[in-house]
Amino acid sequence: MRNITAPVKNVAKLAAQGKALLNAPMRLTHRLGLIHGETGLGKTTATAWFAIQHNAYYVRSMAAWRTPSALLRAICRELEIPPKRYIGDMLDTITNTLSRENRPLFIDEADYLVRFPDLRDTIMDLQDMSTVPIILVGMKEIKKEIKKSEKFDNRFLIDVEFKPLDMTDARLLTDKLCEVIVSDDLLADLYKYARGNTRRITTGLFRIEQVAAQLAVQSMDLANFRAAEGTYFLGVSA
Known part of the structure; x- marks a missing residue:
């Protein structure tokens, strides 16, 4: 089996919309993206491919995460910076690093995060303070959770739904x-x-x-x- 990413329609759609998000003008200060769909449709593989192509950071959420601290510590590990004792200090360090390096951030399995208001707010803070695109990846139901907060929902510039292959x-x-x-x-x-x-x-x-x-x-x-x-x-x- 060859270890490549085939340019099926889902991948082509991600490539086009993802590039549009990365190239969105800075005056569009809210630059969140969403990739979602049923299990087994190749979201994670395509996302990892796109992240590598664009030198992005990539974090996978865990079911046990309930607090902003868990998310921020994982991002610190991905950015290879020491985690801080206080959440505010971690947020400042992460956003300064993201802004300086101007590299997007992918958060996979984001279904675990968007259920909790504090974690939704943390994602918004990360994007607002860094100004880099942040792309969430999750199952089909993630949209329902996102739409529970109009403030959060309004920040998404792209919505890439993975569908079954034809x-x-x-x-x-x-x-x-x-x-x-x-x-x-x-x-x-x-x-x-x-x-x-x-x-x-x-x-x-x-x-x-x-x-x-x-x-x-x-x-x-x-x-x-x-x-x-x-x-x-x-x-x-x-």
Whole structure:
């Protein structure tokens, strides 16, 4: 399996809107971004790719976080600066560093944070004081939490929703990632099983590669896969 990011529609949309956010004029002082969607659609992989492309900082939230201190300490670790004893001092140090280096900040699994008013306010303070773009990444339901605060909701300049892949995307993903040739009938079976879920498609492609390696072949179709595995992806026994 090739370790690359395929330019499927979700990734292309992130690249376009993300670039627009990063290049937004400074007079648009509130520069928050949102990336959201159901699990398994490739948000984290695409976000990590985009963050690397643009030299961004990247923090993953934890379910146990309940206070601004937990978030700020994690950001300090990412910025490689010593955490401070007091929240105000950490906030000043972080925002000064972000502003000086002019590097955006991604916060993944942000669903854990936006439920709490103090954490929402801390994110707004980070963006206001640093003026750099801050992009939150979360599940589909994160929008409902964000909209509970009009002040918070109004600060988002981009809203990138990841959706299930269509068949064109599935073929593109297959051709870019898979190191064996996958026939249309085998991909169609995998796509029906995965229902457009990127993670399931990728896992299925790995299975196809393993079967191809066992058979010492460079291409796989549905009949050969079924003969080797004893089943279709959809679970119909041979």
